[in-house]
Amino acid sequence: MATNRTFTILKPDSIEKGYIGVILEKITSSGFRIVAMKMTYLTRQGTRKFYKMHKDRPFFGELVEYMTRGPIIAVILEKDNAVEDFRALIGATNPEEAAEGTIRKAYATSIGENAIHGSDSDENAEIEGEFHFSGREQF
Numbered sequence: 001m002a003t004n005r006t007f008t009i010l011k012p013d014s015i016e017k018g019y020i021g022v023i024l025e026k027i028t029s030s031g032f033r034i035v036a037m038k039m040t041y042l043t044r045q046g047t048r049k050f051y052k053m054h055k056d057r058p059f060f061g062e063l064v065e066y067m068t069r070g071p072i073i074a075v076i077l078e079k080d081n082a083v084e085d086f087r088a089l090i091g092a093t094n095p096e097e098a099a100e101g102t103i104r105k106a107y108a109t110s111i112g113e114n115a116i117h118g119s120d121s122d123e124n125a126e127i128e129g130e131f132h133f134s135g136r137e138q139f
């Protein structure tokens with residue numbers, strides 16, 4: 001089903017490397033409208049909660065360290081078919097496998113430090129947007 005909204009995070013490596021402007025430009029010039037956006041920090045507790053589906057994976061500790069080491073930018077985006085189109089725009093989780101022209105191909109460092117998040121379903125887009133913009137996020 002085509003939907004209107006998705007949720008993204010520009011992860012700490014994107015901010016550290018000065019890629020905020022180029023990534024946001026790529027997103028908006030691809031037809032996404034920014035509905036809400038903020039630069040913030042994830043707490044360790046918040047990160048564990050946000051990524052709870054990965055809690056038993058061997059990289060979980062690394063993921064928590066990475067996501068809490070600096071600021072992030074949380075964004076709600078709008079476009080027809082937003083979830084699917086945004087996943088296509090960011091590319092595969094592993095930048096080595098990401099297609100030419102995708103954000104991860106251009107700006108990600110590794111499978112762990114992969115620059116950007118994109119919701120994987122309509123349901124998760126709503127949950128993740130709420131998590132970051134409800135005013136009670138992370139707690």
Ligand code: CMP
Pocket residue numbers: 054059062063093111112113114116117118
């Ligand atoms: P994302 O797919 O947005 O959400 C889960 C994150 O876990 C993923 O991006 C990476 O940042 C991280 N991740 C996934 N697989 C690995 C891996 N094999 N090693 C390290 N980190 C990973």
